[in-house]
Amino acid sequence: MVKLQLSKLAEILTQAGFPAKLEGKDRSICGVNTLSDARDSEITFLSNPRYVASVKETAASAVIARPGVEIPERLSILRCDDPYGAVTIAIITLHGHRQHPRWGLNPQASIDASAKIGANPNIAAGVTIAADVVVGDNCTLYPGCYLADGVRIGNDCTLFPNVVIYNRCELGDRVTIHAGSVIGEDGLGYAPNGEKWVKIPQVGRALIGDDVEIGANCTIDRATLGQTEIGAGTKFGNVVVIGHGTKIGPDCMFVGLVGVAGSVTVGRHVTLAGQVGVAGHLAIGDGAMAGAQSGIAADVEAKATVFGSPAIPMDNAKRSMYVFQKLPDWVRRIKDLEREVRDLREKLNGHDEQPVRAAGTSPRTP
Amino acid sequence: MVKLQLSKLAEILTQAGFPAKLEGKDRSICGVNTLSDARDSEITFLSNPRYVASVKETAASAVIARPGVEIPERLSILRCDDPYGAVTIAIITLHGHRQHPRWGLNPQASIDASAKIGANPNIAAGVTIAADVVVGDNCTLYPGCYLADGVRIGNDCTLFPNVVIYNRCELGDRVTIHAGSVIGEDGLGYAPNGEKWVKIPQVGRALIGDDVEIGANCTIDRATLGQTEIGAGTKFGNVVVIGHGTKIGPDCMFVGLVGVAGSVTVGRHVTLAGQVGVAGHLAIGDGAMAGAQSGIAADVEAKATVFGSPAIPMDNAKRSMYVFQKLPDWVRRIKDLEREVRDLREKLNGHDEQPVRAAGTSPRTP
């Protein structure tokens, strides 16, 4: 385990673009942890104001916090304008990235003779690699992964256990796919014949760009024709479901349980929050965002923020949702108005004995 | 790769029930592709009017299109009233269905001595088949599949990698299950005992009918007692979740991320769009449809189309959703009315000095 003086960590953060200043005692730190889980000789951080109270009870020895935020005297402090960015660097410095087991080219992996495996392979027992597959250099394949015939994966990829890549799909460089995800399965492509469904062979592929990271148990359909595409640098949470022929731009972030139907075009740096659904054949512009559980049923413009089901601009959705929660009150106010107007009419009629048309006479189901 | 003259393809389409007529040059075609992905010597199609503009830029050599639709002169055209149906036949003709690797009965599959395997098996290394399993003829089982004791699967089935079938479940003939799906796991069956949950043994089964195709990473519970059933010809997208004891009729189509609770009865040819949820113990009639993200909380009649959460008839839902998006405007109109009515009352009171009951006086939280 790495140990580090706080003064040294302050230097490292500063060099990484997060200028940090040590307040209080210089100590040796051996790890980063949350306010509640940290123990002695660990450093924690305070970024979200929601957790200000917890800092009083933390067992950590030091904390990364913004200037001006009050911190108990017993803690050393690294003052920094961006504690969240700084803690990322601190974690990388003190903990580093996951070390994979080293299998080399395990003889109990089942690799077709026609497959080409790059330099420095790390391929576990229980991996199956079919005909004509190409695997780049420095790839780690955990047990239970299956690369179907004609699959190509770039350099420095990591596939966690039980990842399945269907035939002829391609992954770029530095792609990470978490356990149980499936790339390139057939989409729901059927032509109706009366009540029966005639399967349309799904002859397209799925292409996953460089630096993509995909969560666990996701499913990304191959295209019926042409290709499904996930742009470089895009990150998916768990159980993200992408339909056939959909093309997603670079640097997007889709949170867990997002479902995107087929033939959708998504621009760059689009954020879809948890459980968002997108209907087929739509276009979502660059930089758009959708709030959790939104149901996108129409094209979304670049930089738009939408919400609700069906999704509309976020501000409108929030205003309508606010009224929605008070609807029974508004109904009462409408009924009051109806009563009031009836009273006024009767009073006015009493003045001159002429009838006025009654409120609420258009046809309706009450 | 198959090559085919357009005139010959027109004949094949016509014979398959999609009468097609060649316009322009007869050429040799080697594949079907989308408007945007097609290359020279490929044929594409134009079905959805959304893509009319793209036909001008396609690199394809030929296109299947409806009579009357304008197509650039450089392209050969197969005129056909149903381009989508026709392209299905074209894909089957030119590309065919997926060819699986041939493993025979791989000696590294782990097959219990009591299991019965049909003729012409295609069972990969890394498959496990437990006691008393019966596998029909011509079945393909990819690596990582697990058939628990007493499982029976029919003829011509395909299980993609890492499919798990729990004990005593049954599949009919020509069933296809995509990677990572699980059939017959225990449902959420517990009897409450204070705050504790007492597990009810899930002793029923799941039965999957002939010609069913199930997407990737789906889960279909076994029944507590009796059986969960998926009717013949039904098709599921990815991550469809079916609760214990639910019985789904034939020829249904459920899109990705659909969740159906337990003890639901679904008729034939029912369509549930993406992310639809169905509460327990309900009945959904033949031919019913539910729009994306609908939450079905009551029985649905045959042929009904429902939408929204809770789901109501589609037309009603759309009208209410339209009003919902304008709710802040309606609130303003109600407030205007209240002000107006107050004015009228004051004016009328001014006439005769008699008070009229004020608007908005019934008890409410504003």
Next chain:
Amino acid sequence: MVKLQLSKLAEILTQAGFPAKLEGKDRSICGVNTLSDARDSEITFLSNPRYVASVKETAASAVIARPGVEIPERLSILRCDDPYGAVTIAIITLHGHRQHPRWGLNPQASIDASAKIGANPNIAAGVTIAADVVVGDNCTLYPGCYLADGVRIGNDCTLFPNVVIYNRCELGDRVTIHAGSVIGEDGLGYAPNGEKWVKIPQVGRALIGDDVEIGANCTIDRATLGQTEIGAGTKFGNVVVIGHGTKIGPDCMFVGLVGVAGSVTVGRHVTLAGQVGVAGHLAIGDGAMAGAQSGIAADVEAKATVFGSPAIPMDNAKRSMYVFQKLPDWVRRIKDLEREVRDLREKLNGHDEQPVRAAGTSPRTP
């Protein structure tokens, strides 16, 4: 197969806390089944009034029913105040829990030399156990399971096929995880750098408490720092997705397709119905419940029942949803009022020739 006289079963139910009295003929019973699936010599039960009609058609020989409920004469009856509780005992008595295959320590399991395996192991071929793993006594691991380095699992655990536990995660005693679930994958932890996402090493863990049962194809993120926790006795349906650092109390029940974002705190005995979503950093109190498809976007108090998206107290939500479904009618009533008020104003103006401000004149988009 166990056979049992009804009189004996009545005794067993009574001893188990569900006093039962035999009415009609004492018979030998060999199984429990549903009203519709039961055959001769099986016992069924009637708990949900929805199924009263089906009891006339059941082929069962006996039924567990409440006193006073009418039952056809041909059936023997076990009268009991809690048929659902009683049938749980009947199922355990007559069917028992699932018997797993016996593999012992299969030599084709791949177990690192540094791993410690407890007494009476039941570990299948195709299981991989990495360095420094500790497995308790009497654990059953089905094929395709992967325990990464440093994983610890307690006694009497069952992992169905293809379950993956990432490095250093821990399971308590008597934990059951269904096929395809993944524990401890990295969450969506990235620091933004312009449009790029910088991965934050996810150095925390996931801890699963005693007696937890997790459905198929679930995903439970490890924490970025500290730990994700699932409390003892909690039960998950299928495809439940839990974000990093979330802490869930004991004896909760989450139904299928529930998604909980990161850093959420959930109390004890909380019920989330199907497809519920919970936003990040929230707190949900003990005993709270959320209806299906709810979107929880704010803290929920102990014992509260919430519903809707965004979720509000259930009663309020239902009242607002009721009005929502009639919104077009309310719009018509508002328009009628506007017309009526216009008439009244004109009439009043006719009296004295003074204009009154028109209804609906504040700025709005109609």
